[in-house]
Amino acid sequence: MAIDVNALWCVVPAAGRGARFGGEIPKQYLPLAGRPLILHTLERLAAHPRVTGLVVVLAAQDRWWPQVGEINGKPVRTAVGGSERGDSVLAGLRALPDEIDETQFVLVHDAARPCLRYEDLGRLIAEGARSGGALLAAPLRDTLKRANGFNRSIETEAREARWRAFTPQMFRRGELMAALEAASARGVIVTDEAMAMELVGHKPMLIEGAEDNIKVTTPADLKLAEFLLEKTT
Ligand code: C5P
Numbered sequence: 001m002a003i004d005v006n007a008l009w010c011v012v013p014a015a016g017r018g019a020r021f022g023g024e025i026p027k028q029y030l031p032l033a034g035r036p037l038i039l040h041t042l043e044r045l046a047a048h049p050r051v052t053g054l055v056v057v058l059a060a061q062d063r064w065w066p067q068v069g070e071i072n073g074k075p076v077r078t079a080v081g082g083s084e085r086g087d088s089v090l091a092g093l094r095a096l097p098d099e100i101d102e103t104q105f106v107l108v109h110d111a112a113r114p115c116l117r118y119e120d121l122g123r124l125i126a127e128g129a130r131s132g133g134a135l136l137a138a139p140l141r142d143t144l145k146r147a148n149g150f151n152r153s154i155e156t157e158a159r160e161a162r163w164r165a166f167t168p169q170m171f172r173r174g175e176l177m178a179a180l181e182a183a184s185a186r187g188v189i190v191t192d193e194a195m196a197m198e199l200v201g202h203k204p205m206l207i208e209g210a211e212d213n214i215k216v217t218t219p220a221d222l223k224l225a226e227f228l229l230e231k232t233t
Helices: 037-046 085-094 118-131 173-185 193-199 219-231
Strands: 008-014 051-058 074-080 105-108 134-139 144-147 153-157 163-172 205-208
Touching: 008 037, 008 085, 037 051, 037 118, 037 219, 051 085, 074 085, 085 105, 085 173, 105 118, 105 173, 118 134, 118 163, 118 205, 163 173, 163 193, 173 193
Parallel strands: 008 051, 008 105, 051 074, 134 205
Antiparallel strands: 105 163, 134 163, 144 153
């Protein structure tokens, strides 16, 4: 089977409110090593020669987007997101250029993950094309506890075969749109693209990636991301 990853676009959902972070400025625009966090994320994606262009999905009332039209010579489009992450990703997929037909692969990557490694992105692209759909992830290494409503540990869950899902995730445009639309029609809120794909019967390939591909969620993560940005490529 021909692996068509010649025109590989990446949808970058950035329409979240970052409620867990707090503060007025959404976390994706906070300064990281002197520049808005999201620019680091976009640069890491655009640095890969297989990535052709980017669609950044913004909140309707976004006032902070730095209005970049291209990065590393690659076009940057924008779309307006929705109330859930899945709605935002769907909006981004609809905003892809017409020449990206439904059989072509697309990447989806959180704006809030600026420390993506070049090598992991390359492996995801290769393995995603080979397997028909894949995501970066890491096997769970800690013991997993179930808490009651008072933070008392009431049960220990098996950690075998449990993985933490990261982004980027890579799927065919048409299959991913159909899966996200199906989840939305069923009223299921999906927390990543792979979840939508699983719900309609796909089995995305888990590609082990570096655990320092963190999602900046709290103020402490910003400091860590700054450190990691300097140490990784
Ligand atoms: O909220 P969480 O950290 O899981 O969000 C992951 C990514 O999805 C972030 O980059 C966030 O901006 C984006 N998002 C979105 N639209 C939403 C919710 C989250 O684009 N409605």
